[in-house]
Amino acid sequence: ALPRDLEGLHVAVSAGGTREALDPVRYLGNRSSGRQGWALARVAAQRGARVTLVAAHTADLVTPAGVDLVRVGSAAELRDAMHAVAGTADVLVMAAAVADFRPAALVEHKIKKTDRDPDPVALTRNPDILAELVAARRPGQVVVGFAAETGDATTGVLEYGRAKLARKGCDWLVVNAVGDGRAFEVEDNAGWLLSADGAETPIPHGSKAQLASAVWDAIRPRAEL
Numbered sequence: 001a002l003p004r005d006l007e008g009l010h011v012a013v014s015a016g017g018t019r020e021a022l023d024p025v026r027y028l029g030n031r032s033s034g035r036q037g038w039a040l041a042r043v044a045a046q047r048g049a050r051v052t053l054v055a056a057h058t059a060d061l062v063t064p065a066g067v068d069l070v071r072v073g074s075a076a077e078l079r080d081a082m083h084a085v086a087g088t089a090d091v092l093v094m095a096a097a098v099a100d101f102r103p104a105a106l107v108e109h110k111i112k113k114t115d116r117d118p119d120p121v122a123l124t125r126n127p128d129i130l131a132e133l134v135a136a137r138r139p140g141q142v143v144v145g146f147a148a149e150t151g152d153a154t155t156g157v158l159e160y161g162r163a164k165l166a167r168k169g170c171d172w173l174v175v176n177a178v179g180d181g182r183a184f185e186v187e188d189n190a191g192w193l194l195s196a197d198g199a200e201t202p203i204p205h206g207s208k209a210q211l212a213s214a215v216w217d218a219i220r221p222r223a224e225l
């Protein structure tokens with residue numbers, strides 16, 4: 001059994017991939033399965049935390065026991081749900097793959113096939129939810145971001161991660177290497193946990209639950225109990 005060392009903490013985790021509607025039947029989406037966010041929520045609940053899991057589109061995953069699941073679709077819905085839970089949560093973890101862009105206009109009716117060339121899809125930028133949560137952070141509240149980067153330690157991943165941590169202003173950034181079949185739609189993961197105070201902890205290759213445990217191990221002493 002795991003230690004109940006997160007008892008008294010309310011943690012909110014976002015997971016999965018947002019879907020941005022193009023018309024009533026079509027969307028722009030991504031390959032996120034939600035598995036890493038699920039593991040973070042499951043492990044936190046097993047360690048005694050009160051857990052709110054804000055889930056965009058995911059693979060067919062069983063809701064972890066004792067977790068309060070909030071289903072969302074688009075980035076706008078995920079944003080509203082995270083801001084709502086941020087009022088009470090001690091720790092906010094943005095593990096969701098949030099679409100950076102959405103179609104500029106939602107077409108009311110199903111777009112018809114025509115003989116002429118299709119119109120290009122105009123996109124508009126979604127707000128950066130992680131940056132917003134950092135800006136609205138309450139004293140003592142811990143905000144954690146994720147960054148999926150291609151490359152390896154020597155060719156980019158860590159450098160990108162450090163820059164992203166500074167840019168987003170969060171307390172922790174979990175950097176995981178993607179590409180070449182890594183991280184997305186698979187059961188395992190690896191990476192680095194970067195802290196705003198400069199600490200850089202490698203997370204060895206293992207299950208997504210093991211990565212989740214490493215993240216909670218690092219955050220627990222920092223979160224106000």
Ligand code: C5P
Pocket residue numbers: 075094095096097098099100126127128129130131144145146147148
């Ligand atoms: O900038 P990038 O998308 O790589 O940053 C990834 C981190 O930012 C993740 O924690 C993701 O959940 C979050 N994010 C967000 N809002 C966006 C895009 C990403 O909160 N619009």
